[in-house]
Structure formats: C-alpha cells, structure tokens
Amino acid sequence: MRWSKLFIPTLREVPADAEFASHQLLLRAGYVRQLAAGIYNYLFLAQRSLLKIQQIVRQEMDAIGGQEFYLPGLNPAEVWQESGRWDLMGDNLFRLKDRFGRDLCLGMTHEEVMTFIARGELRSYKQLPQLWYQIQTKFRDEPRPKSGLLRVRQFIMKDSYSFDLDEAGLDVSYEKHRQAYCRIFDRCGLRYLAVEAHSGAMGGSQSMEFMVASNAGEDLVVHCPGCGYAANMEKAKSVAADAGAGDPQEKRTPEKVHTPGQKTIAEVTAFLSVPPARLIKSVVLVAGETPFLVLLRGDHALSETKFAAVRGAGEPRPAHPEEIRQWFGAEPGSLGPVGVKGMRILADRVLEGRRNMITGANVDDYHLLNVTPGVDFEAEFLDLRQVTEGDTCAECGGRLQIVKAVEVGHIFKLGYRYSRSMGLKVLGESGEEIMPIMGSYGIGIERILTAAIELFHDKDGMSLPPSIAPFDVVLTPVNLGDKAQREGAEALYAECKAQGVDVLFDDRDERPGVKFKDADLIGVPYRITLGKKLAQGVVELVNRRTHVVEEIRVAEAAARLKALRAQ
C-alpha cells in the first residue's frame, strides 16, 4: 500500500499521559487513539496487527478441533442470574436496561451463554467432547483503567470452552489448549512463562497462566532462571534463605526494651541495629469473627492465599485498631505473641527453631528481646509467607527472581460450576444422566501486541515480530525526485505485491530522515532503501531489530523478502 494514501498519524513528541513504552509507542506510531479512559480506537496499523494475531490464534484453535462461534456481547440478565455471576461480579459488570426496563449486561466472558447453548442442544454423550470458541469484544468496568492497552474496559478476547464427559476428557481438552497456547505465543514471537496459577474457589481444579515478563505488567511471577520453575505468587513455593545463623544460641529470657515511637519493621531494625530477619512480625487478622495472630519473619510478607487455606470460614480482614487495643492492650507496632491467650497463633515455618528473636511486647513503645519460638510462646507452624526475591528454589536450589509480568493467556479447568448451576446434562451410554465437565480458556489479543512492544522496542520505536507486524517491509526511496529511483521503487513495489509480500511503499514527498524515523517508529521488521546505488542495481535491506544493513541486488529483493516472510 502507498503510505501517501494511508492514515498513519505518527507523533514526534511523547504524549504526556503515556507512561510505558508500549503505550507511548502505540500513540506515537499512529496505531491507536484514546476515546475515553480505558477505551481506545484502533487505527489502521493496530487493526492490521491485531488481525494477524487473531489469524494465528484462529489457525491454532482450529488445529485442535475448535469450532469458531460469534456470540452476542449484549446479554440478558437471566443467564447471569442463573450462574450467580450477576451478583458475584459486582461493579465490574457493565449493566444496562432496555426500553422496557429489562436488565441486560455487556459480557465480560461467555461461560453462561456457551452453557446456555450447550444445555439446549447437547443431548447425548455421543456429541461430546465439544470445543467452542470465539474471538470477541469483552467489556469490564475496571475501577482503574491504566497502562495503555493493558488494562482497559473494552478489549478483544479469544475465549474457548470445552465440554467433556469426564475428568479424563477435560484433561485432554486442557492439554490440547496448553499446547495450542504455546504454539500461538511462539508464533507471535513472544518470550513467555507458563506458570502454575492458584486453583481458585472452584474445587481445586487446575489453572495455568501465560505470562510475559515486563515492567508494565501488574502480576508478579516467581521464576527460577536455573531450572525454569515458574509460578504465580499465590502458588509459589520456596526455601527461605536461612537467617538463624545470626541468632545468639545460649538460653536467654525475654527482656523488655524501650522503643519510643518505633513501629514499623524498618524503624525497629534501625533503632536496635539488627537485620529485619531477626524480628518477628505480628499481624492480626479476623476471619469469620475469629481473630488470628499471624507471625512472620520481619523480612517476609503474608500470603493471603496460604492463610486462607488454614483459617476458619469467612473472608479474612485485618483487625480494626480498636479490636487490637482491646485484645492486646497495645497499638499495632508493639504487638507480639508472648503472653497472648484466647486466640490461635499461626507462625510461619521459618520461625521454627529460631532463637532469641525480637518482637513487640504488647505494651506501647516496648519490644521484647530474646524471644524464642516454642519456648516463650507456643504456635502452630505452617507455610504462610509469600516467596521473596532471593529465596532458594525448591526444585533446583537456585536463587528465585520475582518479576512483573503481563498475563496474555489463562487456561482453566472449570469443573461443574456452570453445568450444575445452569442445568447442563446429557444422557450416557446406559441412559443415565451425565453432567458434562467444562474448561475455559482465554487469550487477550491486544495484550499480545502490547507485550510484544514492551519486549521489542528501542529508542527509535517498536520492533515487532514479523508474524504480527502490520507489514512485512517498508520500501523507502531516498529521493523520489530522482526518476530512476522512483521508477525502480515502483517496479519493486509491484513485484513485492505480485509475490504476496505485505509491502508498505513510502511514496511520500518527504525528506529521507522523516521516512527513516517513521519506518523505525512503526516497527515493520524490514526496510528496503533505494538510493544512489540503484544505478548499479543495488538496494539496502535493513533489519529493524538488529540494524544490520545488507546490500542486495534489486532484482532479487522481492524473492528475498518472500523468503524472509516464510521463515
């Protein structure tokens, strides 16, 4: 296509509101424009790239037997009420009323509608398994849209749903998706981690997230560069770096020390000149009206997921200051386990065997030295802490890293949640009723593009993987006023088109510098520069990512590009 006829509004300056590279470059390179908070217009280049991504997704979904549907984004409230998500989703669900006052919503995923179709039509075990998918716009009323296309209120998602006769069947559908997702993200040129995710509230089923490491990401992933172990924070296991070596070993008795105004771990460690790992951190949580005192090493954080696994019923919440005053007789910041009665004391496992530590005295502005777990107080020792950077990998003994990451895909064994609540059943071989078991599997289309930009950009612009770039190549004649160059460029343009190469012909009457800058910005993987050497039949092939410049015969250029495209 001819650049002079296209709408590619590139910006020389960085838009003030864009923080991350992907956001800035999507705007600067003329891919997108914002319409409202978390709502974007996808312009020509973005749409081309997104269509290429969707085509890859489509091919791989079809390859595992997926059948493409297209379901309504506008849903009646009834199906969401049946599944219970009408209430569960709260403000995240966009709701509206029609002219007759009927409740409707905009779909954030399509478990309900897919299950609605299945229950109306699937009758026999002979029809299973089924694997249905769509590529469709989703709506979520995010409390805080941010980071360009990363967290938005309207986005494109590939979502698929599997219906199987039994768990073994679900295992097969799940595994098919896992492999398809790997092929999709490989083909899109991403570097990603497939991490075990925590199983959620739906009966201990399996779940895996596909994450691209990036500072723009909002999720944290624990990763071992040594063995490749990867897990999300809720699920991650590790061996804590041992801090017990610094403990005085002799038998001592607790000793009260005045620590005026020193409340946080940082303040107390500075005041007493000890490392945070010598302190016991005390956290008071209330679950189902029952208080818990949770003890952690000073440099560790509580994993709420792990705590939730041991607590009694009800959602945990931090105790109110008045409650703490009532139960402990002291302010938060001076709390500790010594002498505490009438409440379960849960201590993280790494505190077991430690000696002569420091913790709050339950008297304002006082701490206790020489507190030994198991001697000066009793507790239940459990795994309660979040993995921290530098912990030892439980698999290989390497040092764990914690990286920020963007979630680009998620596969999930749903179980019977929707088949049960919405009454999906088929007849089995001997006429018995069987409730199909479901899986659901999502991919964020824009997030693939965004993650790719985060991964591949430099000071000049983006550098997209060839498979998802809007074009294969930009043709840049240096001087269109030169007849030979103009004609040579036209000829090469025609030949590229004939060969099926996605070619962008920069036929604008601009100075070469402008064209080079724009070509770099929009991230097309190759550029052919036609200059003075065209007289000798030579043009330059420039690799956007490596900056390697190669002189090639113009006669061979189109064939060469075709070959590069096929790679």
Next chain:
RNA sequence: CGGGGCGUAGCGCAGCCUGGUAGCGCACCUGCCUUGGGCGCAGGGGGUCGGGCGUUCAAAUCGCCCCGCCCCGACCA
C-alpha cells in the same frame, strides 16, 4: 471510593502567583530551496483558554460547583 497531579491550537508546553492585546516549539497550508536520519528561507491558517455560576468596569488568571484525563492506593484477576 481515598490521596496527588493535570486540563490553554493536532502534539509538547509557557502565560495564572500580581486580572487589562492569548504566546512559543513541532505539526499543518502556500511558494522557493533541499534530498541518506524529523533540512533551510519567506508567507499563512488554526483557540468556546474543559464546562457552569459568581466576584469585577474587565477573568485563561480570583472564588464556588461540576466534568474529563493521568499517577499512587483500595478493589478486581
């Protein structure tokens, strides 16, 4: 929803404190010139100063209210 910041030409910003002619760079249009990394010269167009109400002889500027956008947190996953 709590905290912070911002809103002046398409983009980036100054002007506001101390009220009185709305400005700069880039982009855009015309002409000339130039043609290997956002070139040069000359001329030109473009503004409800986010909106409303108020104070004042006079409001981009002062006051009150509202709206929008960004960041942090909460929430969500």
